[in-house]
Amino acid sequence: MEYKEARDKFISTWGVLGSHWGINKAMAQIHALLWVSPKPMSVEQIMEELKISRGNTSMNIRQLMDWGIVYKETKAGERKEYFASEKDVQELARQVAKERSRREIKPVLKVLKEVSNIDNDGTDETKELKKQTASLYELASTMDSMLDKLIDQEKNWFTKMLMKFVK
Amino acid sequence: MEYKEARDKFISTWGVLGSHWGINKAMAQIHALLWVSPKPMSVEQIMEELKISRGNTSMNIRQLMDWGIVYKETKAGERKEYFASEKDVQELARQVAKERSRREIKPVLKVLKEVSNIDNDGTDETKELKKQTASLYELASTMDSMLDKLIDQEKNWFTKMLMKFVK
DNA sequence: CTAAACTTTCAGTAATTATTGAAAGTTTGA
DNA sequence: TCAAACTTTCAATAATTACTGAAAGTTTAG
Secondary structure, three states, X not given: OOHHHHHHHHHHHHHHHHHHOOOOHHHHHHHHHHHOOOOOEEHHHHHHHHOOOHHHHHHHHHHHHHOOOEEEEEOOOOOOEEEXXXXXXXXXXXXXXXXXXXXXXXXXXXXXXXXXXXXXXXXXXXXXXXXXXXXXXXXXXXXXXXXXXXXXXXXXXXXXXXXXXXX | OOHHHHHHHHHHHHHHHHHHOOOOHHHHHHXXXXXOOOOOEEHHHHHXXXXXXXXXXXXXXXXXXXXXXXXXXXXXXXXXXXXXXXXXXXXXXXXHHHHHHHHHHHHHHHHHHHHHOOOOOOOHHHHHHHHHHHHHHHXXXXXXXXXXXXXXXXXXXXXXXXXXXXX
């Protein structure tokens, strides 16, 4: 497999994976492109490589920056802006974990807590609702604590932890 | 908060969460409904509660059964079919982990392996592609091994493991 | 201050994904 | 074997989401 073919396969696979996980294709593909690019890229270059419009490129780069996994770089004496991906896989994982926790898990935990704490009126329905949302709350908060730890600890904590158990 | 309000809040939140994770709203909501229902429900009842069509209900129930988290139940002497959710939260997590691994992670691992193993032609581009896809491969396979373990082990393995580290 | 070089926004449109509902299919009891 | 009771399928449509590209906005060099 040649370089170009391999790279495109990676980019396209990353796009598909993204869309299975609620991340839009363009955003995932821009990330993939920068992830394997040895140099920062301009908007022009990204548009060109992925055959997407300027607007689309710009909006998705912004999202990637909001997620904290793509950075703006400026070359000395050049007007144009260049973009580069966070290159450390651990840092990437930390950052994604952090954002997903903040945006999705935390709000769900809040609801699960509220719902599982409604007054027990003695009916079967209420009992089951409380029980089942409480057990989901426990699972989700356990997982979220793990993410919090991952976010706070030094970079290799996660891998180290897994290694012990995965053997 | 009253029962009905609380339940609807849970169902709607679960629907939103689902759509952030690539699961369609109806599927997530049917699951939520059955998750907190003390009794199995018929297609009629589900349609009625969620205000969705028969076809939609039927197709999404099928998907939930494919995922192994909803079961068909038949009441003795009744023609109609009833559906019930897997109620154990650990089992739910195992099942979801298993399916996501099989459907999404495994195929990506395959691509990452292929791409990271292309011939090194000595260019910077190729070097970077190999390096970055290899590091992603490592992360993803570590995580996937964890899922495999989770899937194989007895129900509480996952929680037990987390407990040790989360404190 | 101005104009060139660049970036961002957003209304309109395209593409994708979800949903409906009626028709086709299946099962069961008589 | 038939028809009632139920389930599944799928073409048409609706709803959602993503994308485009031109216009508006911003920055900087002269």
